[in-house]
Amino acid sequence: MxxxxxxxxxxxxxxxxxxxxxxxxxxxxxxxxxxxxxxxxxxxxxxxxxxxxxxxxxxxxxxxxxxQVQDIKFDKPLIFKENTSMFEAWNAMMEKNIRTLAVVDDENKLIGIATVGDLAKAYLSSAHELSKYRIPIENLLATLKGEILLRYLDYIEGNILVAAMSKENVLKRIKEGDTLIVGDREDIQEAAIQKGVKALIITGNNQVSEKILDLAEKHEVTIIKVSPDTFDTVKLLNQSIPLSYVIKKEDIVSFRLTDYIDDVKEVMLKYRYRNFPVLDEEGRVVGLLGRRHILDYERxxxxxxxxxxxxxxxxxxxxxxxxxxxxxxxxxxxxxxxxxxxxxxxxxxxxxxxxxxxxxxxxxxxxxxxxxxxxxxxxxxxxxxxxxxxxxxxxxxxxxxxxxxxxxxxxxxxxxxxxxSLEGKTVEEIFYTDFKEFTVNKYKIGIGQVNTLADPGELKKDLISFMEKVRSDKGYDILLLMLTDIINEGSEILFVGDNKELLERAFDVKIQNNSFYLPYVISRKKQVLPPLVKAINTH
Incomplete structure (x- = not known):
């Protein structure tokens, strides 16, 4: 609402x-x-x-x-954790037609952002460099619709080889600690385990013999069975890479809910990003803000x-x-x-x-x-x-x-x-107790009013000095302070400015120094402002 x-x-x-x-x-x-x-x-x-x-x-x-940002409509954010796979993130972005995602920590605080373009670039560049990445087993299972047969690892990392050649050539390339992608070739599976691979990815949803399972268990080799064939497994494997390798973490331009739209516009002119994260006061991601959101917003x-x-x-x-x-x-x-x-x-x-x-x-x-x-x-x-x-x-x-x-x-x-009671009040507090500003023609007028049951005495000098500073700093043509005696129904008017003659004409008084008394005058609205307006208009 x-x-x-x-x-x-x-x-x-x-x-x-x-x-x-x-x-x-x-x-x-x-x-x-x-x-x-x-x-x-x-x-x-x-x-x-x-x-x-x-x-x-x-x-x-x-x-x-x-x-402020909190006053306008912006998009709900698409939020993921760092270990989320590119596969899951990409599918969600396509389904919801959102071009930017946010990655957050366990407290929902922003870690980084990525766009559709960032994911596409990472997908293309990672195809031949999988050894650089540490891929969570869960990502691989989700992306390749896999099943764990034996598990001794939480991540797949290091060299990843494909058994798409003769047994001899495969064994020449395998090193201890590698991961091997292989189909139903049991001879290669056995030889790879003997050579010290740490994980086998069995493609095509092929069954793994008890012999291989026993041997893998003995050597603590992780075995994962996946649905796609070897070609598709290789193609999809890099989509299991966590978002932590893709996102931008440095120099992120974001906005707070309390940021003003005028300031947001200026920032958006400097950066050509499609979307910007919106954060609450705790730094949690609550939305995505784009240029379209600030073109026509509700005030x-x-x-x-x-x-x-x-x-x-x-x-x-x-x-x-x-x-x-x-x-x-x-x-x-x-x-x-x-x-x-x-x-x-x-x-x-x-x-x-x-x-x-x-x-x-x-x-x-x-x-x-x-x-x-x-x-x-x-x-x-x-x-x-x-x-x-x-x-x-x-x-x-x-x-x-x-x-x-x-x-x-x-x-x-x-x-x-x-x-x-004026006790304990500063001069500034007294002056601004009930202060209003008016513009009459070209005159900038300020009139304060203080109801008091006692004469302020020496405090008047301090009030006048303060009023002189206010007049100078804020450019008032006429600055007045009504010290109104409620019981006796009258007001002493303190004033500063260069319009003494105008005040004398407005209130039909002769002014000495910086004050004058108006009996039966207790209303700024009806008894002070109207005579001033009339005097200005006939000046």
Whole structure:
């Protein structure tokens, strides 16, 4: 089943995380799809408190949604062990129309690969050089449909002679330790045993006399009876050679399941191989990848919640297939190549929209899901104090609180207390607690927000210094950090950049140094971004 990733924005807040979890749950129970909630960064303290309170695991972290080898269809591998005969491998390749095989060890880890061409070349070149190979008895039996009459060896190796001449000439050529291919000529069989051969291959399915068997047993000579005649036995014998002599073991080009398709394409341009082994994280062979597999592949499936701007989305979103967007912000920059479900409502929280989706399907979320959805609404609306809050947010939160059996004010106070503590946080962690990036005309804008119950004091200087570095490194035209006092309902704005006059015009303030205070301003979405957009557009 194709995986669908449900993800919020970068630097996720409580609404982003909880909405992803709740919506993925809804998709699983109503449509049976493999919807997985994911996060694009670490969860903040407030969100951790919420998830811990309701006993829900935080979503898995993903860095990007670029297409990987594991996302596309590739061929099942044709796998053999090193001692497998060329005969068995060739027949399997012909039967399954596979041009490349993989040879693995006992743990299924890759040792080498071979193509049909490699086997054909080995077959032709080995015909007159069988003495170079160590052939397992089992291979010979399988290839020549043989039967062991006496066995003292596990391998046939050394010189292999054919009794296709007079007895005298045969005996002249035989040396101790040789293997002799012979038909029903008992006189040669006896003489060869006396001269010290270590193995007899009896062709044509001919019977071997008790006299020869007794003599062979006395001299510990292995006797194998095979079906083909002498000519065919010689022709087929080299097909018993193990794959270990044929495969390429050095400089193998392979791919991991986690490799990105863009990187795979570059490698394939350098090497003209037909197929490449695919390995899992343990180095085990799981497939074969060819050029045809990457010509038209399926992209990762993604559902976006709580955002609809490229700058806030997961890296690689332009290569993914966006299935749906559930959001409560302004329309941003994301484009899709096909029509999608886009639910965008002017409410205070994405979780409010998701609650409506549950209601439309006639479903009541279980207490844990209801609890995190309620927490998301309380977080985004600052327990209904934010100007973004709507009557629907209030209705949804109260309904969900009843299902989750929590008191809104008591839970909200606990949640904000856990989330607003700056103790032990680095300047970077504070700045990126809830940070979003926007593009307005040619202006690159970054706005962070931190809810706090206490004045950060001297920490502001460190924050401004850090913001200067971020602005310089990432090229922001305007960079702001809202220090929002939830109780007194106002925000001190720290800023860096060269657009002081634009900010003064946007918020009708006189700015001294690198900060200014905006009473009753607690919403980035409704009270900070819109005046900025208006000021930029009339600049």
């Amino acid at each position: 194709k995986t669908v990733y449900v993800c919020g924005h970068k630097n996720p807040d409580t609404d982003s995380i909880c909405s992803a979890i709740a919506y993925a749950h809804l998709k699983r129970i109503t449509e049976g799809i493999n919807a997985i909630p994911v996060r694009l960064g670490p969860i903040n303290r407030e969100t951790k408190f919420v998830l811990d309170y309701f006993g829900i695991e935080e979503p898995i972290f993903i860095e990007n949604v670029y297409t 990762k499936n993604v559902i976006l919640v709580d955002h609809n701007e490229f700058s806030q989305a997961v890296e690689g979103i332009e290569q993914a297939r966006i299935l749906e967007i559930i959001d409560h912000h302004r329309l941003g920059t994301i484009e899709t190549d096909q029509p999608i479900l886009f639910r965008n409502h002017p409410v205070g929280s994405t979780a409010t929209i998701i609650n409506r989706l549950y209601e439309e399907k006639g479903l009541i979320p279980d207490p844990k899901i209801a609890g995190i959805m309620c927490a998301a609404i309380l977080s985004d609306t600052l327990v209904f104090k934010s100007p973004t809050c709507t009557p629907e947010d209030v209705r949804a939160a109260k309904k969900l609180a009843e299902i989750a059996e929590i008191d809104i004010n008591e839970f909200g106070n606990q949640m904000f207390k856990a989330g607003t």
